[in-house]
Amino acid sequence: MAGKPPASDPVQDAPEVSAPQHSAVGLPALTHALRISQQQMGVRRTALTLLRVNQQDGFDCPGCAWPEPDKPHTAEFCENGAKAVAEEATLRRVTPDFFAAHSVADLADRSGYWLGQQGRLTHPMYLAEGADHYVPVSWERAFDLVGEELTALDSPDEAVFYTSGRTSNEAAFLYQLFAREFGTNNLPDCSNMCHESSGSALTETLGIGKGSVLLEDLYQADLIIVAGQNPGTNHPRMLTALEKAKAGGAKIISINPLPEAGLERFKNPQTPRGLAGGGTALTDLFLQVRLGGDQALFRALNRLILNTDGALDEDFIRAHTHGFEEFAQAARADDDGDETLAATGLTREEIGRAGEMVLASRRTIVCWAMGLTQHKHSVPTIREVVNFLLLRGNIGRPGAGVCPVRGHSNVQGDRTMGIFERPAPAFLDALEREFGFAPPREHGLDVVRAIRALRDGQAKVFFAMGGNFVSATPDTDVTEAAMRRARLTVHVSTKLNRSHVITGARALILPTLGRTERDVRRGPDGKSAEQFVTVEDSMGMVHASRGRLEPASSHLLSETAIVARLARRVLGERSRTPWEEFAQDYAAIRDRIAQVVPGFEDFNTKVARPGGFALPHAPRDSRSFPTATGKANFTAAPVEYPAVPEGRLLLQTLRSHDQYNTTIYGLSDRYRGIKNGRRVVLVHPDDARERGLADGAYADLVSEWTDGSERRAAGFRVVHYPTARGCAAAYYPETNVLIPLDHTADTSNTPAAKSVVIRLESARGD
Numbered sequence: 001m002a003g004k005p006p007a008s009d010p011v012q013d014a015p016e017v018s019a020p021q022h023s024a025v026g027l028p029a030l031t032h033a034l035r036i037s038q039q040q041m042g043v044r045r046t047a048l049t050l051l052r053v054n055q056q057d058g059f060d061c062p063g064c065a066w067p068e069p070d071k072p073h074t075a076e077f078c079e080n081g082a083k084a085v086a087e088e089a090t091l092r093r094v095t096p097d098f099f100a101a102h103s104v105a106d107l108a109d110r111s112g113y114w115l116g117q118q119g120r121l122t123h124p125m126y127l128a129e130g131a132d133h134y135v136p137v138s139w140e141r142a143f144d145l146v147g148e149e150l151t152a153l154d155s156p157d158e159a160v161f162y163t164s165g166r167t168s169n170e171a172a173f174l175y176q177l178f179a180r181e182f183g184t185n186n187l188p189d190c191s192n193m194c195h196e197s198s199g200s201a202l203t204e205t206l207g208i209g210k211g212s213v214l215l216e217d218l219y220q221a222d223l224i225i226v227a228g229q230n231p232g233t234n235h236p237r238m239l240t241a242l243e244k245a246k247a248g249g250a251k252i253i254s255i256n257p258l259p260e261a262g263l264e265r266f267k268n269p270q271t272p273r274g275l276a277g278g279g280t281a282l283t284d285l286f287l288q289v290r291l292g293g294d295q296a297l298f299r300a301l302n303r304l305i306l307n308t309d310g311a312l313d314e315d316f317i318r319a320h321t322h323g324f325e326e327f328a329q330a331a332r333a334d335d336d337g338d339e340t341l342a343a344t345g346l347t348r349e350e351i352g353r354a355g356e357m358v359l360a361s362r363r364t365i366v367c368w369a370m371g372l373t374q375h376k377h378s379v380p381t382i383r384e385v386v387n388f389l390l391l392r393g394n395i396g397r398p399g400a401g402v403c404p405v406r407g408h409s410n411v412q413g414d415r416t417m418g419i420f421e422r423p424a425p426a427f428l429d430a431l432e433r434e435f436g437f438a439p440p441r442e443h444g445l446d447v448v449r450a451i452r453a454l455r456d457g458q459a460k461v462f463f464a465m466g467g468n469f470v471s472a473t474p475d476t477d478v479t480e481a482a483m484r485r486a487r488l489t490v491h492v493s494t495k496l497n498r499s500h501v502i503t504g505a506r507a508l509i510l511p512t513l514g515r516t517e518r519d520v521r522r523g524p525d526g527k528s529a530e531q532f533v534t535v536e537d538s539m540g541m542v543h544a545s546r547g548r549l550e551p552a553s554s555h556l557l558s559e560t561a562i563v564a565r566l567a568r569r570v571l572g573e574r575s576r577t578p579w580e581e582f583a584q585d586y587a588a589i590r591d592r593i594a595q596v597v598p599g600f601e602d603f604n605t606k607v608a609r610p611g612g613f614a615l616p617h618a619p620r621d622s623r624s625f626p627t628a629t630g631k632a633n634f635t636a637a638p639v640e641y642p643a644v645p646e647g648r649l650l651l652q653t654l655r656s657h658d659q660y661n662t663t664i665y666g667l668s669d670r671y672r673g674i675k676n677g678r679r680v681v682l683v684h685p686d687d688a689r690e691r692g693l694a695d696g697a698y699a700d701l702v703s704e705w706t707d708g709s710e711r712r713a714a715g716f717r718v719v720h721y722p723t724a725r726g727c728a729a730a731y732y733p734e735t736n737v738l739i740p741l742d743h744t745a746d747t748s749n750t751p752a753a754k755s756v757v758i759r760l761e762s763a764r765g766d
């Protein structure tokens with residue numbers, strides 16, 4: 001029998017700390033996944049549901065964007081995938097009675113964990129101006145309320161249409177179409193906060209802002225570098241691919257300020273050795289880089305390659321690249337003195353050993369995640385990674401390439417569908433050709449600029465397709481105040497979260513179908529037809545996802561139906577777009593996507609193939625580079641790294657193992673030895689002792705900024721942890737309050753959440 005949601009919030013955040021683990025997954029992951037699933041879904045539903053995840057006739061995991069193998073395993077899910085599915089397929093319900101029992105003020109005092117554990121939303125809910133309780137509202141009335149506010153705006157640019165990466169391709173395509181027909185490009189998305197730096201750097205250097213490798217390439221690589229990524233928690237099925245690559249002879253270098261269990265040893269629960277034996281050692285060389293030291297490290301490796309006879313792929317450089325001479329000159333002229341070395345936090349010997357492995361490799365892949373993308377100099381860092389791969393021709397051949405690993409199941413697909421505040425003119429031209437209206441050409445607002453616009457009263461309506469905006473974004477106090485300044489906030493959601501209780505003057509919660517649920521559309525002829533949606537994974541594979549469970553409530557609408565019905569209500573008869581047809585038949589949407597988005601020609605036929613299809617990727621497929629120079633671009637940029645004043649530390653914000661983005665599945669972080677608590681700060685023992693902070697002491701984290709301002713996050717348990725010297729770590733969203741809106745990466749404007757200068761102030765009189 002499924003368990004009830006926790007009645008009360010865990011009163012005291014009282015973390016228990018033990019030594020970090022040195023292997024990941026294994027039997028504990030299995031038991032943990034099944035226990036959480038049983039608590040949310042009960043035994044029978046757990047079995048029914050988990051055996052459908054990531055299967056070709058099943059639904060795509062609503063967790064991360066790791067691809068499926070051609071022949072999925074019977075149990076093709078990881079522990080965190082099971083948690084993500086269990087949270088969506090839970091039998092717990094948040095009904096109108098729940099809202100009658102809990103005022104918004106009461107809910108605002110609850111933790112994100114408690115809110116998320118209450119279950120699935122069942123009815124559209126409305127918070128009237130001045131009211132303190134949400135009340136049920138009909139869909140028609142809800143669309144009218146949104147329509148009234150949107151049509152009352154002085155400009156369409158006073159509205160913001162946010163997208164979280166769970167949104168399907170079909171819903172995302174309609175959402176951008178609606179926003180643009182309404183008249184704005186204000187389409188910020190969660191990518192602005194995660195891989196925007198990757199997109200910016202890769203588009204500039206290779207001509208396409210996506211990874212160039214397929215799963216098959218990982219198995220063919222002889223060197224895989226995993227930088228600024230913790231796959232054991234954030235992309236766990238990647239460990240299976242790394243294990244397979246190792247079996248094929250690959251070497252692995254992991255680059256991270258934290259020793260992560262998932263990169264040390266993998267106990268594959270699908271194998272006897274993983275279940276009962278020692279599993280597989282993954283990392284051959286662990287480089288415990290200092291936060292923000294990755295560009296300096298890759299520059300050091302590039303200089304080593306440049307200064308080694310015969311190490312360059314001169315044919316590739318000559319035929320396919322631009323800017324080599326300038327880059328080589330800049331790199332060779334660089335001081336490889338102690339300052340750059342200090343920036344890496346590594347020794348010359350460590351870099352030398354990495355260099356040997358690089359020179360011994362013929363097929364190298366670099367994988368990365370937020371550890372590279374959330375720094376002020378992230379775009380130059382990723383350009384340096386591209387320099388590194390171009391020098392030895394590791395682009396556009398099997399077993400080699402760039403592999404930014406996406407965090408949200410369809411974040412890449414949403415961008416491909418046009419969810420972007422800076423759309424390419426060619427995309428808008430195609431949209432205009434296909435739908436016969438003139439889309440706005442002026443660039444819109446990304447996440448940080450949208451918060452500023454709400455803060456300054458320039459944006460008045462905030463509409464979110466999924467996600468938990470106020471918990472995912474920086475500068476919590478500023479963002480929450482900005483949200484409260486809006487005339488209307490609307491959230492299309494499956495579950496309750498903090499963004500529902502930090503509202504504008506009026507607010508709506510529109511409950512939608514989950515990825516696990518059947519989506520049956522009844523046509524004007526009364527006939528009903530089951531629909532499927534599509535997603536694009538981190539490697540550019542597009543495939544179908546078919547819900548299999550009965551919807552959590554008969555009052556739910558699909559994301560696609562919500563957008564289509566809202567669009568008709570707002571745009572009225574002036575829109576010639578067949579919104580009604582789109583709401584009934586997603587194949588009709590795909591037929592139009594095929595006319596607008598390159599690579600989706602014949603979409604409905606291609607996606608009917610088992611496993612779907614790979615989108616074209618010119619650099620991978622033909623070593624052609626649609627860049628400004630028509631070549632792959634080397635970048636000669638100065639090496640940057642964060643400056644940390646004396647006595648201060650550099651903080652990175654990160655996820656625990658019981659967390660997916662802002663969704664908190666539980667209060668533990670098993671691999672790091674943390675239990676029943678989230679207000680912890682991981683500090684190197686020597687750094688802590690220098691500050692008189694014993695393990696178990698409590699401290700406030702105070703961030704300091706060049707404009708003299710400070711921000712405080714109070715009451716964190718100090719954990720002596722083997723992090724890189726001078727570098728600390730703590731979880732978000734608890735530490736988002738420390739990061740001002742303006743602290744973003746150059747060019748990509750991504751919040752620089754991985755390098756925050758802090759001081760620790762002893763708390764509780766410790």
Ligand code: SF4
Nearest residue numbers: 061063064078081237
């Ligand atoms: S690796 Fe990612 S996509 Fe795969 S099951 Fe786990 S969370 Fe889901």
